Amino acid sequence: MKTNIDYLENKSVVVIGAGISGCTLALYLAKKGYKVQVYEKRMNLINNNEIKKRTVGMSISERGITTLKDLDLYDSYKSLLVPKYGRAVHLRSGQVYSQFYGANREAIYTVNRKHFNFYLMDACLKTGNVEFFYGHKLEKINVDDKKLTFITNTNYSIDDQDNSCSTEKVVKYEYLFGCDGTFSCVRQRLVDQGLVDATLTTLDYRFKEIYIPPRNGEYVLDPNYVHIWNIAELLFVALPDGKKGFNGTLFYTESSEVNKLKDNEKLFEFVQENCQFLSFIDKDQFIQEFNSNPESKISEVKCNNWNYQNQILLVGDAAHAMPPFYAMGMNTCIESVRVFAHLIDEFGGDISKAISHFTERRIIDTEAMKAMANRNYKKLRKCHNKDFDEKWNQAHEAMKQSNGEYETEYFQVAFTNKPFSQIVEKYGQGVDVEENGLPLISH
Structure with missing residues (x-):
């Protein structure tokens, strides 16, 4: 394995993770004049279908929109948002309950995760202050010397463990931000060294992505609602994708009958009987997607202090990942970034002071949102x-x-x-x- 030492002469701000939280933070810092390096494990996000298959469909609401406005991005992005004014709850009988979110047709909006991520990346690049480095897997954090060791591999995917064509790269940092999601490498490296106390809990929920395609070039359901089928042990939620289809997510528990059925015909019959969204999907397509799309687990992060020595900070899901049952995970993450960015301003541009106060300022709210997300699952189970x-x-x-x-x-x-x-x-x-x-x- 080759080793390449990359020491920067100037103070460097390093962000780990080129997802939505990482790009939002990099953009805020770049707009404040900082030079930012963003390191991402995956090599090619543009062609990476795992982004679509491994994430619950996203919604953006007022907190996320406020962040976009704060970054002067909302006006150029709003035409791509699909409004959803409420829930359409589908009953076994075929009857549909309409449950509006607000009193005056207030709407939350569907966001295409992949497109939104690239939009933020592009905004970062346009500042001239952000560099992206792909295929970099964080291996070590040396907090004494402020050095990061990466394993670089042009073939990395989410689960890739092959280091046969890898090289080692060492990067020096002044400030390090872990924006690398629920399964954060930054958080784990700090935990391994006893520098932060954090736990990652896997909840008793599983999900798979199931796509509802257009029919004759049109939506098969009203695109201005979140559609919910909530019968027996299954929960299916479908969000309009802005392209005449719906991104659907089938939720179930580990002990669900869905996990026990190995025969495709029996699987289809069970889901059709208990969660009748299958009338909108071709049988062969459902079986193919169910068997080929990965099963994902829902996890929650508990971390009492996101800061180490006012030099390293966990941000977004790396600090406070929550269940998706309030559709507020992404909104909470980029709101957290906005809160941190405003703390920098509050302390006259002093990042160290902003880092030192961030956990205390924000954690009470993220813990509250996690509690509401867990509680909202019970409401979703009752909404029919x-x-x-x-x-x-x-x-x-x-x-x-x-x-x-x-x-x-x-x-x-x-x-x-x-x-x-x-x-x-x-x-x-x-x-x-x-x-x-x-x-x-x-x-």
């Missing part, structure tokens, strides 16, 4: 119930009649920038329209 549907609509009508005095928890999460911790604090003080379900919260 007639009583829940009636209470949901009653709550939104009451919100509308209150002229802004009261809002639902969901409204405050999705359509305001109110700190998550304040929303959770008021949750128990709301006017309950459904026991443990959908309170109204004072504005």
